[in-house]
Amino acid sequence: MEELPLKMKKSFSKAKEMIESSQDIKIYSHNDCDGISAGAILSTILDRHEKDHEIEIVSLDKLDDLEIEHELTLFSDLGSGQNVDKLANNSSKILILDHHPPLHDLNYKENVSHDHLEINPIHHGIDGSYHVSGGGLSYFLAREFEYYDLSWIGVLSAIGDMQNSRTGKLEGLNSIILKDSIDQGHVQSINDLSLYGRQTRPLFVALSYFSDVNLPITNNRTESIALMKDLGIPRKIGNRSRTLSDLDNVEKGKLFSELVKMLSKEVPKRYIPHVPKLVAADSYEFMMEDDHTFLRDASEFSTAMNACTRNNREDIALEILKGDRISALDELEIVSKEHRRYLAQNIHKIEEEDMITSMDNIQYFDGNGIKSQVVGTIAGMILSYGDWRKPMIGFTQVSDEDEALKVSLRCSRLLAYDGIHFGNIIRKVSQSVGGSGGGHSVACGAYIPYDKKEEFLTKFNSTITGMV
Numbered sequence: 288m289e290e291l292p293l294k295m296k297k298s299f300s301k302a303k304e305m306i307e308s309s310q311d312i313k314i315y316s317h318n319d320c321d322g323i324s325a326g327a328i329l330s331t332i333l334d335r336h337e338k339d340h341e342i343e344i345v346s347l348d349k350l351d352d353l354e355i356e357h358e359l360t361l362f363s364d365l366g367s368g369q370n371v372d373k374l375a376n377n378s379s380k381i382l383i384l385d386h387h388p389p390l391h392d393l394n395y396k397e398n399v400s401h402d403h404l405e406i407n408p409i410h411h412g413i414d415g416s417y418h419v420s421g422g423g424l425s426y427f428l429a430r431e432f433e434y435y436d437l438s439w440i441g442v443l444s445a446i447g448d449m450q451n452s453r454t455g456k457l458e459g460l461n462s463i464i465l466k467d468s469i470d471q472g473h474v475q476s477i478n479d480l481s482l483y484g485r486q487t488r489p490l491f492v493a494l495s496y497f498s499d500v501n502l503p504i505t506n507n508r509t510e511s512i513a514l515m516k517d518l519g520i521p522r523k524i525g526n527r528s529r530t531l532s533d534l535d536n537v538e539k540g541k542l543f544s545e546l547v548k549m550l551s552k553e554v555p556k557r558y559i560p561h562v563p564k565l566v567a568a569d570s571y572e573f574m575m576e577d578d579h580t581f582l583r584d585a586s587e588f589s590t591a592m593n594a595c596t597r598n599n600r601e602d603i604a605l606e607i608l609k610g611d612r613i614s615a616l617d618e619l620e621i622v623s624k625e626h627r628r629y630l631a632q633n634i635h636k637i638e639e640e641d642m643i644t645s646m647d648n649i650q651y652f653d654g655n656g657i658k659s660q661v662v663g664t665i666a667g668m669i670l671s672y673g674d675w676r677k678p679m680i681g682f683t684q685v686s687d688e689d690e691a692l693k694v695s696l697r698c699s700r701l702l703a704y705d706g707i708h709f710g711n712i713i714r715k716v717s718q719s720v721g722g723s724g725g726g727h728s729v730a731c732g733a734y735i736p737y738d739k740k741e742e743f744l745t746k747f748n749s750t751i752t753g754m755v
Contacts, residue, residue, distance in 0.1 A: 327608035446585040663695030
């Protein structure tokens with residue numbers, strides 16, 4: 288797909304008019320990398336037009352009974368799956384830029400008294416999980432203003448939202464954003480091994496974290512070092528451990544072949560054709576960032592943005608994305624280190640205390656005491672400790688003030704190749720127990736009443752019988 292559908296293009300033109308004609312503006316955006324990127328793009332648009340505005344980064348549970356008090360209220364990377372306009376008045380203007388499954392169809396705007404515009408790719412037959420992110424939609428609005436220099440943030444949001452997880456590359460409308468960012472000289476696309484930490488993580492460490500399918504090297508740095516030695520790949524350059532970005536193509540080829548071989552031995556035959564897509568993918572480098580820093584690689588940059596949103600430091604992320612970096616970079620380093628420490632501490636606890644419980648079709652852990660903002664991240668990181676054939680679900684209390692449960696699900700990308708969309712499933716199951724939820728095929732979440740956990744588990748387990 289090399290261009291926007293005509294109806295979508297017209298909607299973005301209308302969105303531009305809504306912004307130009309408004310003075311009192313509020314932005315609500317989701318508290319993850321995609322959401323913070325989307326919010327940063329919208330805020331930059333408004334800054335450049337000298338529009339006074341407020342921006343608030345929120346979790347989905349904060350949208351219940353939201354007061355609509357501003358002339359124009361923007362919702363980015365959220366809003367389609369929630370009744371955000373139920374308290375709107377006749378003079379309200381509401382603009383929703385979201386890629387999650389919508390509650391309403393395109394005709395909804397005809398049935399409300401306020402000025403309502405929702406731009407969602409799903410209304411136009413475009414996959415919101417893989418073809419455009421929330422930040423991507425915000426960029427297409429920026430594109431109406433010819434702000435092509437913001438395209439790199441659209442790329443970042445897509446990577447943070449795992450839009451490349453199915454094929455290993457950005458596709459659909461994301462390819463338009465990528466082309467703009469390459470043309471601007473901001474992004475370089477490189478086909479590489481799918482190891483996290485291309486710029487900063489020692490290769491033997493990156494290998495030990497590779498794959499949610501349990502391999503001999505999984506969570507085993509000794510085996511990873513032995514693999515490198517067997518393949519004749521030097522571990523160091525001088526006194527510095529080599530990273531993936533230091534390897535030449537011959538060394539990468541050796542690793543690719545070996546990882547494909549290892550994975551192919553561990554997965555059912557029907558998945559073997561997909562294995563190369565798990566081992567190699569397109570990586571994206573931000574050319575304005577320094578080599579061997581975590582802001583150079585899109586995946587590492589997105590993790591840093593998530594660290595900010597998960598630790599209630601959205602201000603740092605917004606400053607970084609909008610270019611105010613003098614003090615923000617130092618604060619970002621501190622937040623990122625604390626975030627990594629917190630994750631490692633809780634992952635170790637889950638492993639040591641054998642907290643993963645397995646049911647017929649799902650596996651779960653009670654994350655009592657784990658911050659609700661990071662339970663999803665932890666669920667994804669412990670997939671290799673359980674059974675990759677089953678989705679991993681984590682539970683934790685929303686907050687000290689709210690005893691409702693936050694539910695987060697992560698699963699192996701291989702399950703997505705079976706056509707399972709866990710975001711749709713978790714929405715239906717959570718609603719059936721008095722909660723709400725949604726998300727993508729391999730990463731999604733919900734909020735449910737505290738006393739409904741067992742009912743939720745039973746229904747979810749039953750719903751996916753025969754799927755996994």
